[in-house]
Amino acid sequence: MSKLRFRIAMSLDGFVAGPSQSVDNPLGIGGMRLHEWVFTLRVWRQMHGMEGGEVNASSAVVEESFANLGATIMGRNMFGGHPGPWDKKNPWRGWWGENPPYHHPVFVLTHHPREPLTLEGGNSFTFVTDGIDSALQQARRAARGKDISLAGGASAAQQFLKAGLVDEMEISIAPILLGSGERLFDGVGDDLHGLELVRTVAAPNVTHLKYARR
Amino acid sequence: MSKLRFRIAMSLDGFVAGPSQSVDNPLGIGGMRLHEWVFTLRVWRQMHGMEGGEVNASSAVVEESFANLGATIMGRNMFGGHPGPWDKKNPWRGWWGENPPYHHPVFVLTHHPREPLTLEGGNSFTFVTDGIDSALQQARRAARGKDISLAGGASAAQQFLKAGLVDEMEISIAPILLGSGERLFDGVGDDLHGLELVRTVAAPNVTHLKYARR
Numbered sequence: 204m205s206k207l208r209f210r211i212a213m214s215l216d217g218f219v220a221g222p223s224q225s226v227d228n229p230l231g232i233g234g235m236r237l238h239e240w241v242f243t244l245r246v247w248r249q250m251h252g253m254e255g256g257e258v259n260a261s262s263a264v265v266e267e268s269f270a271n272l273g274a275t276i277m278g279r280n281m282f283g284g285h286p287g288p289w290d291k292k293n294p295w296r297g298w299w300g301e302n303p304p305y306h307h308p309v310f311v312l313t314h315h316p317r318e319p320l321t322l323e324g325g326n327s328f329t330f331v332t333d334g335i336d337s338a339l340q341q342a343r344r345a346a347r348g349k350d351i352s353l354a355g356g357a358s359a360a361q362q363f364l365k366a367g368l369v370d371e372m373e374i375s376i377a378p379i380l381l382g383s384g385e386r387l388f389d390g391v392g393d394d395l396h397g398l399e400l401v402r403t404v405a406a407p408n409v410t411h412l413k414y415a416r417r
Numbered sequence: 418m419s420k421l422r423f424r425i426a427m428s429l430d431g432f433v434a435g436p437s438q439s440v441d442n443p444l445g446i447g448g449m450r451l452h453e454w455v456f457t458l459r460v461w462r463q464m465h466g467m468e469g470g471e472v473n474a475s476s477a478v479v480e481e482s483f484a485n486l487g488a489t490i491m492g493r494n495m496f497g498g499h500p501g502p503w504d505k506k507n508p509w510r511g512w513w514g515e516n517p518p519y520h521h522p523v524f525v526l527t528h529h530p531r532e533p534l535t536l537e538g539g540n541s542f543t544f545v546t547d548g549i550d551s552a553l554q555q556a557r558r559a560a561r562g563k564d565i566s567l568a569g570g571a572s573a574a575q576q577f578l579k580a581g582l583v584d585e586m587e588i589s590i591a592p593i594l595l596g597s598g599e600r601l602f603d604g605v606g607d608d609l610h611g612l613e614l615v616r617t618v619a620a621p622n623v624t625h626l627k628y629a630r631r
Contacts (some may be wrong), residue, residue, distance in 0.1 A: 213627070215588065215609075216602035231605055285551065322502075374429065378614035380606035381578035390429035393447055393596035395429075400592035403619030412429070412616045412624060414592065 205346045206370035207276075208341065209353040209360055210268045211387060212237040212409070213374050218381040218389035219357050226283065229298075231384045237377045240409035241265065245351045250304060261375075268373060273349025273395060274342040276335075278359030282311045282328065296326065310338045310346040314358055336363050358383045364388075366398030372414040419560050420584035421553065423488075423567040424482045424492050424575055425601060426623070427588050432595040439496065443512075445491040445598045451591045453500060454623035455479065463517060474620035475589075487563025488556040489519050492573030493527040500604075510534060511542065522559040524552045526573055549576050565567065571599045578602075581610030586628040 213219050214237060238304070241247045245256030246265050283298045288394055294317070297303055302323040309328045312335065321330040333340040342351045363369050366404030374387075395414065402413040425480030425590030427433050428451060444451070456463045460479050497512045508531070511517055516537040525540045526549065534542040546550040556565045567577055577583050589599075609628065616627040 216600075216605070220532065221607075357616075376626070378626070380602055380607050380609055382603060382605065386430075388594055388596075391594060391596065393435075395592075395594055399568075400624070401480050403617065403624045405617030405619070407490070408614065410614070410624065410626060412590070412592070 204271065205343055205348055205369055206352055207363065208268070208272075208349045208350050208371040208373075209355075209363070209369050210239070210373040211355055211357075211375070212377055213314060213387050214377055214379050214381045216380045216382065217388065218384040219354050219355070219387045220385040221381050224280075224385065228323045229280065229283065231381075233379075233381050234298070236379050236385065238239045240375070240377065240407060250259070260390075260404055261411065264373065264375075264404055264406070264411045265344065268352075271350050272307060272352045274307055274373060275305050275352045276338050276342050276357045276363075277309060277311055279311060279313045279354050281354055281359070282309075282313075284416065286383045294320070296322070302326065307356075308342070310345075312338055312362075331392050335359075335368065337367060339363075339407030339417040349403065357387050359387070360387065361389065367394075369396075369398065370416060371396055374412045376410045378408060378410075394417050419487065419557055419562055420579065421567055421582055422482070422562045422564050422565045422585040422587075423484075423569075423577070423583050424587040425571075425574065426455070426591055426602050428591055428593050429596040430594045430596065431602065432598040433569070433601045433602050434599040435595050436597045438494075438599065443494065443497065446625075447593075447595050448598065450593050450595070454589070454591065454621060456478055474618055475619070475623060475625065478589075478618055478625045479618070482566075485564050486521060486566045487560025488521055489523045489566045489568050489572065490552050490556050490577075491523060491525055491568040492570045493525060493569055494570050494575070496527075500615075508534070510536070515561075516540065522556070523568075524556045524559075526552055526576075528576065549573075549580060549582065551578075553582060571601050571603070574601065575603065575605050578605045578610070583610075583612065584630060586612055588626045588628070590624045590625075592622060592624065 222232035224231040246262050248256035303326045306325040311330050312328050317330040397416050398414040401415045404411040431433050435448040438445040460476050462470035520539040550604045573620045611617040611630050612628040618625040
């Protein structure tokens with residue numbers, strides 16, 4: 204069966220976004236420091252249409268995280284846009300312009316119903332108002348045997364982790380403190396639901412910890 | 418100059434002790450799970466007078482953490498005992514009996530003045546009431562050129578980290594969630610004061626992240 208896979212960058216003190224998150228600054232103050240290790244990578248730059256960049260121990264981890272994905276699930280804040288109900292006349296179309304980097308069906312958890320959105324490059328966004336189980340079911344059907352990426356943010360991740368629905372989790376620990384902001388594991392409790400540490404990758408400015416069911 | 422070195426085990430969600438810490442259960446509920454990787458090691462068992470045990474990638478990390486130490490600094494709770502002022506008639510002598518495992522001078526941060534305590538095996542405990550700078554100064558003098566171990570707990574560590582006085586820090590991340598308890602980096606802020614990730618060691622049930630000034 205297709206797996207639900209979750210990858211995120213976290214500070215040493217447990218934050219996945221800095222304080223004062225907003226539509227204009229979704230990572231919060233200092234949150235960009237979580238991702239410095241990835242911006243220098245050739246694989247990441249290529250994905251975003253840029254040349255150059257380096258290859259190091261993080262490269263294979265990043266490549267793996269994008270391989271064999273057939274669908275994505277994300278929280279409302281990852282899709283972005285206004286905090287209120289969708290504006291039907293001028294609906295937010297996500298952060299990414301007309302050709303987002305997913306190239307497969309994306310399911311957005313939200314409380315506000317909205318018609319699906321189809322963009323270029325195989326990207327579609329379906330808005331799911333009836334909870335994580337429904338989102339997972341729809342994503343699994345859409346993924347056609349491939350895996351499903353849980354793209355975050357923290358609140359969506361917490362719901363799936365707490366329900367024991369995550370099959371693989373890669374935490375990329377950035378060697379920084381953020382001091383405040385959004386904590387990845389807030390409210391998740393003391394149970395990893397059978398996820399065990401299966402791989403550690405040391406790379407420049409980051410340590411990747413992969414958890415999976417054995 | 419001798420370094421101030423700090424080593425501690427932390428859960429993936431940032432806790433160094435579980436909830437409901439007490440004199441009877443200083444690690445709090447579930448806190449023992451932070452240290453499961455160390456109890457199986459031959460080097461740890463030998464230090465505590467036990468036979469057997471295994472050798473793995475953690476062994477060298479643990480050996481290193483005990484090498485070249487000339488003094489130890491610890492918080493009041495690490496020394497243990499009653500939360501109020503010292504009982505002069507029947508003073509608490511620490512958790513460890515008459516021959517503690519330090520074998521060098523130990524400086525205990527406290528608000529309650531008390532005469533120094535000398536035990537067997539080169540162990541002495543000096544109670545410091547005038548703050549972390551004084552404790553560091555006294556420990557440095559006692560260490561005679563060797564390094565100083567900052568033994569915790571979290572509150573003592575936070576004071577030294579916040580003041581930028583820690584020279585080396587080894588965080589041993591246990592692959593578990595505690596969900597609540599005492600957070601290592603609470604109140605430290607967003608600054609590691611020049612400490613950089615210099616080594617990652619993957620070992621069974623733990624990942625050791627070493628930070629130091631370059």
